[in-house]
Amino acid sequence: MRANNYFRDNLLQLLSSESKHKARAKWEDSTEATKTSIYQVFEKYSRNELPIHTYRDTAIKSAIQEMLWIYKDQTSGLEAAHKRGIYWWDEFNVHSGDFKGIGEAYGNVVRGYKLIDNLLDSLKNKPFSQRHIMSLWQESSNRLQDLRGGLVPCAFLTQYTIVKQGSKRLVNMHLQIRSSDYITAGAINRIQYYCLGLMICGHLTYVTGLEHILNDFSVFTMDLHVYDRHKFAINELLENKPLNESYKIALKGIKNFYDYDIEDFEILKPKGLYKLSKKLELAV
Numbered sequence: 001m002r003a004n005n006y007f008r009d010n011l012l013q014l015l016s017s018e019s020k021h022k023a024r025a026k027w028e029d030s031t032e033a034t035k036t037s038i039y040q041v042f043e044k045y046s047r048n049e050l051p052i053h054t055y056r057d058t059a060i061k062s063a064i065q066e067m068l069w070i071y072k073d074q075t076s077g078l079e080a081a082h083k084r085g086i087y088w089w090d091e092f093n094v095h096s097g098d099f100k101g102i103g104e105a106y107g108n109v110v111r112g113y114k115l116i117d118n119l120l121d122s123l124k125n126k127p128f129s130q131r132h133i134m135s136l137w138q139e140s141s142n143r144l145q146d147l148r149g150g151l152v153p154c155a156f157l158t159q160y161t162i163v164k165q166g167s168k169r170l171v172n173m174h175l176q177i178r179s180s181d182y183i184t185a186g187a188i189n190r191i192q193y194y195c196l197g198l199m200i201c202g203h204l205t206y207v208t209g210l211e212h213i214l215n216d217f218s219v220f221t222m223d224l225h226v227y228d229r230h231k232f233a234i235n236e237l238l239e240n241k242p243l244n245e246s247y248k249i250a251l252k253g254i255k256n257f258y259d260y261d262i263e264d265f266e267i268l269k270p271k272g273l274y275k276l277s278k279k280l281e282l283a284v
Contacts, residue, residue, distance in 0.1 A: 001189075004242045006043045007053035010182065012155060013038045014226050023227065033283045037225040043049035044218040045188075047170075051190040051217055054243040058187040062086060064265055066191035072258060074111035075273045077101040084262070094150040102149035104141040113138060116235055123160060123200070124207055127169065132160035137178075149162050154179050155189045158196070163215070170215035171204070173197040177221040183230045184280055195249065195265065203257035210251035227283050233276055245270040 014036055020184055023033040045051045052058055065084035065091050073080045079102040094103040101108075110116055119134045136153040145152050157176040174192045180186055197214045204212040226234060248268040251260070 001054065001244070001246055002043075002049055003051055003053040003246075004055065004248065005179050007055055007186075008238070008242075010036065010038065010186075010224060011238055014182070014224075015234060018230060021224075023283065025227070026112040026280055027229065027283055030126075031050045033217065035225040036228075036230045037223050039223060041221040041224045042218070043220075044216060045046070047213065047215045047231050049217075050247055051219065052150055052187050052247055054086070054246065054270060054273060055237045055240055057269070057275050058247075060189065060191055060247065060249070060267050060269070061262065061265075063188040064195050065262055066188070069123045070107045071110055071196060074116070075101075076103060076106050077107040088282065090215060091282060092151050094145075094148040098246060103148050104144040105151060106154060109138050109141050109153075111137050112141070119122070119160075120200070120203060123171075123204055130136075130161065132162075132188075133138055134158050139190040145241075146171070146251075154181075154185070155193065157192065160200075162212075166215060167239075168211045168213060171197065171201050171212050172216045173200075173214065175217075175219045177219065177224075179223045180225065181227065181230075182224050182227055183233050184282075186224070191247075191249075195251075197252040198249075199257055199260050202251050202254050202260065204253045206256055232278075233280065236276060237274075240274045243270045243272060 017036050017038050019037045020034060023035040025033045025034060027033055043051065062085060067088050069081050069084050069086060078089060078093060083200045090103055092102045093100045095101050115134050119132060122129065122132055134157070136156045142152045155175060155177045159174045165171065177189060180189065194217055197217065201212040201214045247270065250266045253263045
């Protein structure tokens with residue numbers, strides 16, 4: 001499996017990397033976190049190859065729910081995240097009072113700049129353009145986040161191309177990540193954006209009458225790192241043998257983008273996935 005090979009290679013490179021420095025984040029006990037990084041990491045997956053390794057269990061449903069919170073609900077409010085069972089953003093609340101949220105980032109940017117609506121319109125009406133780009137990186141929003149002490153997006157940009165294949169259209173998707181807490185979020189980011197691609201293809205099939213298929217999926221990470229208190233997981237995972245059987249994920253039905261939700265994803269996990277010996281601390 002290509003995903004297992006990429007994951008193992010990245011872990012081995014992290015072990016040998018000499019790029020060690022102080023991180024922005026701190027641990028819950030206020031100790032400053034340090035991180036070890038590798039840079040400019042590229043991965044490419046062909047049609048029907050899932051970008052998720054089997055060295056350990058991954059919370060796929062939670063990953064998809066987070067994606068739906070950002071791109072369907074289009075809010076940065078934590079109440080909406082909680083309704084989807086997502087609580088790991090609570091540590092990043094930047095509001096006082098009754099409203100809780102992570103500021104002018106992620107879902108607020110999607111809504112404010114009509115990112116999904118503009119992308120779907122572009123893919124439908126100008127399918128062979130090279131301008132199908134959706135970016136969460138918006139300077140005005142980032143400046144507000146900096147003033148509030150909030151987070152700016154890590155996985156921040158996707159780009160799409162469409163290729164004809166007979167009566168079908170193949171959708172190639174690229175994800176760009178500026179900074180990846182690899183052990184914690186690497187697999188989550190990859191699979192949730194892959195599932196976003198499935199929803200986009202389902203929508204395009206629905207509105208055009210032409211079958212759209214998610215084809216090549218690639219990921220570029222500028223800074224792929226592991227925090228000091230997560231290093232135990234590298235050796236633990238490398239000692240573990242990955243499963244040869246992959247996950248299976250399918251999207252049920254052809255419908256409008258906003259009509260899809262978590263129940264439309266069919267997810268089959270292979271049996272015997274490894275779980276780490278202890279919970280990963282969150283660096284905030």
